[in-house]
Amino acid sequence: MSNAANKRMLYACSGAADVGQIADMTARKLAKDKFGSMSCLAGIGAGLPGFLDSAKESENLIIDGCPVSCGKKMFENHGLPFTEIILTQQGLVKGSTPPSQEVVNNMAEKIQSAVSAS
Numbered sequence: 001m002s003n004a005a006n007k008r009m010l011y012a013c014s015g016a017a018d019v020g021q022i023a024d025m026t027a028r029k030l031a032k033d034k035f036g037s038m039s040c041l042a043g044i045g046a047g048l049p050g051f052l053d054s055a056k057e058s059e060n061l062i063i064d065g066c067p068v069s070c071g072k073k074m075f076e077n078h079g080l081p082f083t084e085i086i087l088t089q090q091g092l093v094k095g096s097t098p099p100s101q102e103v104v105n106n107m108a109e110k111i112q113s114a115v116s117a118s
Contacts, residue, residue, distance in 0.1 A: 008036035009058040011044065011071050011082075019065030019087045021099045026087075026107040027063050035112055036061060045074040055080045061115060063087065066094045083118070085111050 012027035013020045031038045041062075043051030055075070060082040062071035067086055075082040088094055090110050097103060 007058045009039045009055065009060050010036040010063065011039055011041040011060060011075075012063045013041070013065040013071050015065055015068075015070065017065055017094050018097050018099055019092050019094045021065075022092065022097065022103055022107060023063040023065040023087055025099060025104045026111065029104055029108045030111065033108070035108075035115075041071050041074060044071075044078060044080070047078065052078055052080070055082075059083070061085065061111075063111065065092075083115065085114060 010027045010030055013023040015021075015023075027038055030036055036059075039054065040051060044055060055078075060075065060080060062075060062082050062084045064071045064084055064086045066088045069084065069086065072082065072084045087107060090107060092103070092107070
């Protein structure tokens with residue numbers, strides 16, 4: 001396993017939509033379950049050197065709520081490596097998926113399976 005894989009960083013969309021809230025809650029669950037460590041997507045977007053340097057040396061997992069892909073675009077703008085999971089491509093419907101622990105647990109399981117399979 002590479003150095004980057006040993007240091008998985010989780011970045012979550014925290015947008016105003018329900019799927020943004022679910023993305024954030026899911027990233028927090030994954031961090032609590034030791035699947036990775038959360039980092040600040042806003043720090044990447046702002047171009048803060050400490051966040052950018054850390055992301056250059058990590059396996060970065062972006063959990064975007066919808067196909068607008070704000071997190072992905074931030075990483076692309078800074079030329080950073082990443083893997084993106086979009087929750088609406090995992091069965092959630094933007095504007096129609098109330099956040100719940102059941103939904104979060106389901107998304108966390110799907111993400112773990114998808115990342116482990118790649």
